[in-house]
Amino acid sequence: MDAPSLGRRSFALSLAGLAVPIVTEASREAAPGAAPAGGLTDVPGLAVGHFTDTRRPTGCTVVLAEEGATCGVDVRGGAPGTRETELLDPVNMVPVVHGLLLSGGSAFGLDAASGVVRYLEERGRGFAAGPARVPIVPAAILFDLAVGDGRIRPDAASGYAAARAATGGPFAEGSVGVGAGATVGKLWGMEHAMKGGVGTASVRLSDGLVVAALVAVNALGDVVDPVDGRLVAGARSAVGRLRGSMRALLAGELPPSLQGSNTTLGVVATNASLTKAQATRVATMAHDGLARAIQPVHTPWDGDAVFALATGARSASELLVGALAAEVTARAILRAVRLARGLPGLPAASEIG
Numbered sequence: 517m518d519a520p521s522l523g524r525r526s527f528a529l530s531l532a533g534l535a536v537p538i539v540t541e542a543s544r545e546a547a548p549g550a551a552p553a554g555g556l557t558d559v560p561g562l563a564v565g566h567f568t569d570t571r572r573p574t575g576c577t578v579v580l581a582e583e584g585a586t587c588g589v590d591v592r593g594g595a596p597g598t599r600e601t602e603l604l605d606p607v608n609m610v611p612v613v614h615g616l617l618l619s620g621g622s623a624f625g626l627d628a629a630s631g632v633v634r635y636l637e638e639r640g641r642g643f644a645a646g647p648a649r650v651p652i653v654p655a656a657i658l659f660d661l662a663v664g665d666g667r668i669r670p671d672a673a674s675g676y677a678a679a680r681a682a683t684g685g686p687f688a689e690g691s692v693g694v695g696a697g698a699t700v701g702k703l704w705g706m707e708h709a710m711k712g713g714v715g716t717a718s719v720r721l722s723d724g725l726v727v728a729a730l731v732a733v734n735a736l737g738d739v740v741d742p743v744d745g746r747l748v749a750g751a752r753s754a755v756g757r758l759r760g761s762m763r764a765l766l767a768g769e770l771p772p773s774l775q776g777s778n779t780t781l782g783v784v785a786t787n788a789s790l791t792k793a794q795a796t797r798v799a800t801m802a803h804d805g806l807a808r809a810i811q812p813v814h815t816p817w818d819g820d821a822v823f824a825l826a827t828g829a830r831s832a833s834e835l836l837v838g839a840l841a842a843e844v845t846a847r848a849i850l851r852a853v854r855l856a857r858g859l860p861g862l863p864a865a866s867e868i869g
Contacts, residue, residue, distance in 0.1 A: 565687070617675055620670055622661050660699070663697040694781065698711070702735075783822070808842070
């Protein structure tokens with residue numbers, strides 16, 4: 517699924533009236549209508565691996581930072597499922613994480629984090645705690661149990677397999693890993709939904725600063741292109757065309773019932789040096805990318821969460837890093853649905869005219 521590099525493209529991003537020169541690293545082919553995109557592994561020190569269980573489908577995705585990375589988190593959805601996020605509070609002791617897990621399977625999928633911990637322990641990675649080294653692996657899950665047989669979900673063996681598969685180079689996107697069973701546009705029920713997935717993007721400034729994102733899109737709402745407001749994927753009408761959930765809500769239409777089978781999860785990362793407090797602020801700002809590309813978002817039936825990782829020693833303003841994090845988050849969301857593959861009854865964006 518990975519494609520050849522497209523090289524670099526320079527452009528300018530306006531930040532508080534200041535034109536900031538940016539170089540986009542394009543390690544993958546651009547999705548139709550999208551800017552070239554790099555990926556989360558453009559940030560040195562990170563590796564990404566997927567495990568995909570094709571029986572349902574479902575899966576999990578692991579981000580490894582074996583040497584340790586500063587981490588913050590911001591949870592905005594009303595129905596989250598997480599593990600060890602309290603450790604990331606800036607007032608708490610543990611300074612770095614060694615991996616992150618994003619998993620399908622709802623709360624059952626949190627078990628996959630144990631496999632990542634075991635993998636890291638075997639490699640001698642972790643927080644020094646007396647006689648042991650304890651790998652720190654926060655995790656978050658999305659609900660995909662309505663796709664196929666919900667009794668099949670990621671477990672510790674799945675997390676271990678994803679960690680073993682982790683690469684520091686380009687990695688697969690779309691209907692893989694945590695995105696394998698992801699869906700979008702569920703305000704009017706699964707029968708009107710479309711396929712979601714996992715996507716990634718990055719930007720590189722001319723001074724070498726890198727900011728990147730990986731997003732698993734399993735939203736209740738629709739996905740829109742923030743550049744032109746065009747619907748990309750979401751709830752379908754009775755004739756199979758995109759309905760436009762926000763248009764329907766503005767017209768006073770209300771869905772008959774709502775289900776908690778949702779959640780968008782993100783990881784943003786940079787090669788800058790950030791404190792835990794600064795990383796938490798970057799995670800907060802990255803949620804703007806969700807708001808630009810998903811409508812509605814942060815609902816009571818989504819568990820939306822974004823982690824922020826900082827791996828480097830480069831000095832950079834958290835304002836700049838956070839603004840770029842929101843931008844690459846929105847781009848990664850678009851790639852997730854554009855690169856997804858459809859399932860029976862759940863068409864992909866590429867299949868809707």
